[in-house]
Amino acid sequence: MATVEQNVSEFRGIIFLVRILFHADIYREALLSRLIILTLFSYFFQNDWSQAVTKFYRTPLLYERSYLNFLYLQNKFSSTKKYKKVTHCLFDLDGTILDSEIIYHKAIQKICERYGKTYTKKLQNQLYGVTDRQLSIGVVSALKLPISVDDFEKQMTELVQKNLTDSPFKEGAERLLWHLSTSKIPIALVTNSTDQAVQMHAKARPKLFSLFHHKVCITDPEVKRGKPEPDMYLLGAARFTPKANPTQCLVFEDSVVGVEAAVRAKMQVVMVPDYRIDKELTLKATIVLKSLLDLDPTLFGIPAFKDGVKRGS
Incomplete structure (x- = not known):
């Protein structure tokens, strides 16, 4: 029934x-x-x-x-819909700025193959956007791997770190970050990635990562709860100098848990989801785009792009 x-x-x-x-x-x-x-x-x-x-x-x-x-x-x-003018922007990292998901998928698939298992598309979708720890727990449990969660996470981290800095930019991400910087809109990074992973990315792309006023990672000692709880985004707003009003912050996300966190933090959120995500799960976002190239920043009181690049969804 x-x-x-x-x-x-x-x-x-x-x-x-x-x-x-x-x-x-x-x-x-x-x-x-x-x-x-x-x-x-x-x-x-x-x-x-x-x-x-x-x-x-x-x-x-x-x-x-x-x-x-x-x-x-x-x-x-x-x-x-009445979009509100914003003063600050907060960005997720994996899947929003960088396409690092493919690096993780390859690493996990390699580990699973060692034990005669397959990291299926269905399982990938179920674990999309979670922390490394939650990902490890989910894969070990779902596939009944003969190793501990700690062992799996260690193997995954080692494989990912070898190739993580090769992650390409998501379409339109680099352009948007530089545009916000030249428009004097303060930006920060709020990610479920570890501080170690973020430092690796920053070392590979120092100029771009220097644009962020600050970074909030899942391993930050002040972070008690990760996404979908609002804590990380609220902390991200509070660390601006001076502090930003959460209702005047615009979040850029690709995952359902990230959007949920932003909404709970009372922030507007631009979602650029993976096409596999259930469409009903995108409805909480302020606006949903296929690519960051499709963003019209003037909707949120941000100056328009000056490069003439236009895209339609």
Whole structure:
């Protein structure tokens, strides 16, 4: 029997799809419109929401194209939203500024292969955005690896450190950081990464990391609780000189736990999620983008980019 939560979730999903149909340009979003209509018909005949959605979003091409349209329409619906002017910006690191996730994935897969296991996409999605410790606990537990969590974390750290500084920038990240710096907007780093990992990145990219007023890491002695608790972002705001008002801070995140932390800290948040993240889990973000190149900083009272680069989601 379906739970109340499941029924509410299905109802919200149906309402959202219907809203898209009423607002979509039938020519611009023809593919998405067809998918939505078929999904709704399937649901009403089968009464199985998850099966209906899976059936028509199962191919990678359709899924990704409809996802990009989802972002376009979601932001189109929120175009009347009143964005607040900000004075400071806070950035997550892994997955937001640097694409270090692939380094972690390769390291974890290598460890799992040593014990005849596979680090599946499903497990990757479940553990997306968590701390190294939580990641280690999750993998060892889910795959029943014959090693301790401490041993796994040690092996993972050693493998990651060998290649961590090779992490490429996420699209638009470097441009945005320099723009904020030249616009005199103070920025700080708030990350679930360890101080050791951040120092490695800083050593490899000293000029860029010098732009940050300060850095808050999960290993910071003042951090009692990591994301999704608001502590790290509140600490990040408090360490500016003078202290920043949390409600005037703009956060840049890629993970659900990070967005949750920012929202709990009463901050606006720009989310650039991995396409695999459940779309319903992105709804708490102030705005959702495919890339940082798509950001219009003037929405938050920040000067516009001057390089002429324009992108649309």
